[in-house]
Amino acid sequence: MADVKDGTGIKAGTALQPDSFAALGAWLASELGAERVAIVEAALLAGGAVQQNWRLDVEVTGGARAGKHVWVLRTDAAASLDVSLDRLSEFRCIEAAHRAGVKVAEPIAASGDGGLIGRPFAVQALVAGTAQGRRIVRDPKLSEFGDSLARELGRELARIHSVRPTAGVLSFLPVPVTNPSRREVAQMRKGLDGASEARPALEYVLSWLDQNAPEPAAITLVHGDFRTGNYMVDGGRLTAVLDWEFCHWGDPREDLGWFIARCWRFGNDDKVAGGIAKLASLLEGYNEIADIKVAASELAYFEVLAASRWAAISLLQGDRFIKGGERSLELALTGLMPPEMEWDALDIIDRLMAKGRVT
Amino acid sequence: MSEHRRLGAEALLDLVAEAFKAEIAPALPADKRYLAAMIGNALDIARREMAVEEEALGFQLLDHFFDDGDGTMQELSRAIRSGEVNDKTNPDLRARLKAHLANELKVRNPRFLGGRGVKG
Structure with a gap:
């Protein structure tokens, strides 16, 4: 909105x-x-x-x-x-x-x-406030409200994840029958198969994600695009979570990984939680409400998943111009972005492998 | 701003980008600022791309996995997905991929590399 x-x-x-x-x-x-x-x-x-x-x-x-x-x-x-x-x-x-x-x-x-x-x-x-990511992360008062806003967002995310695929609840959304992260990888590979450009680095990251997918503690509702830019803020307080078009059943940690991915910090790289606060604040709010607690150490995998997902989406956005004939400069420039997310994903994998935490 | 030895496409794009950013963009109304920033960005990317041979950058990566001059990005991607090329068969695989990404980013977004402590 x-x-x-x-x-x-x-x-x-x-x-x-x-x-x-x-x-x-x-x-x-x-x-x-x-x-x-x-x-x-x-x-x-x-x-x-x-x-x-x-x-x-x-x-x-x-x-x-x-x-x-x-x-x-x-x-x-x-x-x-x-x-x-x-x-x-x-x-x-x-x-x-x-x-x-x-x-x-x-x-x-x-x-x-x-x-x-x-x-x-x-x-x-109608909800008051702004959803513009750049405006929020550059707000001169961010140091005053950033941590409390991140805690608030953590609590909201936990409430979203309290929705479970029980009988009659959003039954039009398919419940994953395999590991939900591997399902994401399969969907991305399918998208890449029809893309105009082959991306070896992204293929490497997807293979790594496939081999290292953790089992979820529960399948929950996943917002699918929970990030700075997709919530409204008014006077430093959250007024609404927006843009639910990527909602699905999956691993709740996927939303946390997406929120903290470097590509959604709008340049405020040291503020891991969406460019607004430290990760601890987001998790503090989340774990206050969530029945399945999440530790920071669980999220590196989901940051890699987030980076690869945005890389794959960017590529397909570019194809809307290249193959779909939509004459949009914004789509064309988005289509040039995959190397940025691929770089970040490989950086995290480098770090994890150096620590010997993954294969 | 770059120095040019001939009055060709690269020099003209350089001048167009400079004039656009210095004189046109600031005169535009607020609702056109985002579009103006995108145009400035696109002109810069096009100018940098003309200064390098992108295909040659691709071969720098491909030549490590295929015989000289053979192989495509599609083939390398398939080999990685199938597991034929992996960290064990090519222990420097990630480093090679990152070197290729760095080459792409020098054209598409050199500031990104600067922000990650890599010389653009």
């Missing part, structure tokens, strides 16, 4: 046009059990090249949500990665997290039907 402070007017060619307000309002009323939902104003928010984010000012008459509200409508991405969930499935994951007590933008309603506004979409409550 983009920073909500940058609203602009409605442009031609965007998904939501004034003539779709009435249909959208009627659909929302029926979903929410209200007499009427009037869309008073809609503004396209900045920062949505792939998907659109709209601020909706609404007035609800009747039902449990009667009153004035500000919501955000997100459309489905026109083009996304194979492993990402559609907007409706993502919404179901957000609902499950919300029930588990995770701080998310309150889920209001979602539609997998493209008929209403031309694309599937989800509506959530």
